[in-house]
Structure formats: C-alpha cells, structure tokens
Amino acid sequence: MSEGGKSQSDNVFGIERLKTLIELMEQHNLAEIDLQQDAERISLKRGGVSVPAPAAALPAAPAPAGAAPAAAPAGDGPNIVTIKSPMVGTFYTKPNPESETFVKVGSMVSPDTVICIVEAMKVFNEIPAEVSGKVVAVLSENGQPVDFDKPLFKIDTSAS
DSSP, X not given: OOBTTBOGGGOTTSHXXXXXXXXXXXXXXXXXXXXEETTEEEEEEOOSOOOOOOTTSXXXXXXXXXXXXXXXXXXXXXXXXXXXXXXXXEEESSSSTXXXXXXXXXXXXXXXXXXXXXXXXXXXXXXXXXXXXXXXXXXXXXXXXXXXXXXXXXXXXXXO
C-alpha cells in the first residue's frame, strides 16, 4: 500500500499503526484520537464505556476519566491522598483563562468535585477528586504538561 512514495510504516492509516493507536487509547484511557496526514484524516473515538480500574483502586466513582487516588508517600501522614494524572496531557486549573480555578489550597472537595482538566489530543477531560477532604497542595502549574501518574493534588481526607 505504497502511495506517493510512502511506505506502510510511514502511513498513519496503516492497519498496524491503527492497532497500536487503539491499544494506546485503551492503556491511557483516551476518549478520542484525531489524525491527519496530507489530505487524509481519521478520527478514532471510544464509546462511553468506562475502562475497569485495577483491583487495587478505590470503589467505583461515576467518572470515566477516573483519577485513581493513590496512597501518599509515608511522610505525608495516613489521611493524605495524592491524586495523580490519569493520562498524558496538559494540566489546567480552570475551565478557561477568564474563570476562577476549580480548587485551591484550602478548598473542600467531594468525590464528584471537578478539581482540574487534563487536555489530551484536543479532548478536555474533567478530573474529579474521587475523595472527600481538603486540598492541602496543588503539585502542578496551570498549562504544564503532565505524564500518566504524575501527582497533581494532595487531599487531607480527615478534614471532611
């Protein structure tokens, strides 16, 4: 399938490349990928199906993007939960540049409180707290790129 001097491996629409992209979407819980090569374009979208969380995760929350809070490092105390990025993308503390931040240090949150947005492939994913408590630290800066599992917030669950 060589067209215009491009080999199959250079073609973003090759079946092996598409399989790889689909696997990456599943691994990183991405909802959509939109690609363009020359005049050709493809958009891959996953339905509203939530990817099951690992057995060690907290009880299911109604959030498909699911930031799975993990236990904090030993020095933070037993009631501190670290909320980590569920995907690779750009971290935003507010819904748009003119708005107030979702949360700041001292804010009280509940499991369904949106605490930030992680933008991945032009899809803005609202990230819920998934725990109740008080924000004690914001660990990333607005507009900063984040990796999967990068700590974003620390929540004191004893303050709920």
